[in-house]
């Protein structure tokens with residue numbers, strides 16, 4: 001006996017976007033328009049609300065499978081670093097502020113598990129909140145997920161913020177930073193573009209009295225980029241795209257038809273928590289941005305507690321390391337730096353510090 005199958009959901013309401021399914025010309029047009037709205041804004045330093053919000057689930061699904069997935073690769077790099085640096089974030093209520101399709105909260109739960117967690121989704125777009133809630137529930141059916149439509153006031157255990165700075169006017173940005181100061185833990189990831197990364201430095205300066213700075217920095221002092229002579233630099237990092245970026249039809253189309261350079265995954269981020277300030281070794285530092293590789297040497301912008309300095313790394317110091325400087329790093333560029341003046345004598349691994357655990361607000 002044949003059974004009549006229910007009709008498939010209308011195209012606009014589909015949640016999933018299979019990677020092997022090709023993009024239609026309409027999809028390419030939607031993604032191209034999105035690229036203008038988000039990427040051009042964040043790279044062009046424009047801030048403020050968009051003139052229109054998300055339209056439907058198809059648009060959200062397209063975003064989630066493409067731009068959102070790229071953001072997910074950045075979150076994976078950041079959260080791997082959180083774990084590598086022996087930071088143990090609190091569990092409990094996680095707020096995904098400006099959640100969009102829920103990329104950040106999904107990456108968080110994938111890394112730290114869903115047990116004992118509750119996710120609060122805040123976004124001015126109801127369509128986005130609904131999409132994020134559906135995708136979280138599809139992945140973790142028993143998860144407690146709450147949607148809120150106005151900015152929260154109650155402090156949370158974990159605040160996640162992802163790619164929202166370009167959509168906020170200064171008062172909204174200030175309000176978000178004030179809210180972050182009440183949270184027990186903050187993980188904030190943004191595009192690695194100059195103006196946005198500079199805003200994150202401002203957030204760091206305002207939060208570091210209240211919360212311990214855990215990453216990307218190796219110290220809790222004033223950001224070295226606020227020091228003299230570094231106004232043209234910005235704190236950003238390069239991650240490695242996921243392997244599927246180079247193996248699937250979807251990503252091939254995204255690269256060719258939407259014009260996204262998949263090799264470049266620049267991001268800026270900030271991780272802070274309520275708890276002990278880590279006393280790092282003053283030799284410990286992080287290489288910012290892209291090393292400038294020349295014949296026989298590279299110039300590295302190295303951030304340490306003493307500030308940011310451009311140091312010379314000679315090829316003969318470590319040839320394999322030198323050769324890898326041109327590639328996207330598979331691990332954060334964190335090193336114990338031995339230098340004589342502006343010449344690096346050696347770069348070694350920073351020993352894993354004792355676990356950082358949060359202290360609860362009294």
Ligand SMILES: C[S@@+](CC[C@H](N)C(=O)[O-])C[C@H]1O[C@@H](n2cnc3c(N)ncnc32)[C@H](O)[C@@H]1O
Pocket residue numbers: 038049053054068071097098099100101102103104122123124125128161162163164167168172
């Ligand atoms: C570029 S999307 C990023 C979405 C998601 N966080 C991600 O990383 O994929 C920015 C999101 O912020 C939301 N948004 C913009 N202004 C907002 C505000 N003032 N309060 C809350 N959400 C806002 C938008 O609706 C949009 O979903």
